[in-house]
Amino acid sequence: MEEGVRTGTKELEIVRRAYAKQVMAAADIDDPRVEAAFAAVRREDFLGPGPWPILRWRGYAPSPSDDPVYLYTDEVIGILPKRHLNNGQPSLHAILLAGTAPQPGEHVVHVGAGVGYYTAILAELVGPSGAVTAIEFDQGLAARAATNFLMFTNVRVVHGDGAATQFDPADVVYINAGATHPAASWLDGLKEGGRLILPLTTNEGFGQPVSSRNIQRHGAVYLIQRRGSEFLARRISAVAIFPCEGARDAESERALAAAFEKGGGERVTRLYRRDDLPEEQCWLRAPGWCLAYC
């Protein structure tokens, strides 16, 4: 391991500001609030002591030392590498955060919080007058997250299944694990104008080296917005992500795999909570729901 002096606190602040700019550039977005939140939150406070396993094309490689400077790149860091359970890529989250635009005072529900790095960024965006409910399925990670947020007044960590846990009405529901369908509580729990980040993934590809081509065929993130009784839907990214417990079923997975095979998911404009729309109107149709072109 590399020996030497660790980067000092003041230098890390500068490094974080540069990192935040690089993340915005990689995400191809211009969002000063999201950039400022990335610059403010210390990734090392959530991931625990280094060296950290960094995901590269050939697999995980340890950071050269425990200097937190190595956390300020646009890379995926292993949390539980044996399970391929990772702290997600900053530029992907920049896209999801800009898409949902959490505002000061709002309530965000974060499903799949892990150890809380992106929960902390959400907490920064909603500010002290807002609230984040962070739900994590894995007991050990939920305990680590709870410890990480002991000093926060606007974050509550819940250990449980985020597809089944009831929560107070939310402005943003931010799902960080791959579902095959939207859980009823995620849609029911959205306030008028509320935004849902919905990563949809098939059973293929997860945990294997993925080229950008097969990511496109196996996972996509949809931004869902509640407008009265309607749910507007827009594809905002490809994704490869850890599966969501409690939000996967075989029929929706088959429909999803067929939809990716067919292509055209970028033309989706609506999510419906029914499955009786004409076939030609649907990109994906599964029992009880569909993603449609109009």
Ligand SMILES: C[S@@+](CC[C@H](N)C(=O)[O-])C[C@H]1O[C@@H](n2cnc3c(N)ncnc32)[C@H](O)[C@@H]1O
């Ligand atoms: C890809 S990891 C992301 C962790 C975190 N968002 C990050 O980027 O550091 C997905 C997380 O979702 C959790 N998870 C899976 N299904 C869940 C569920 N039904 N409810 C809550 N958490 C869930 C996993 O245990 C895991 O920690």
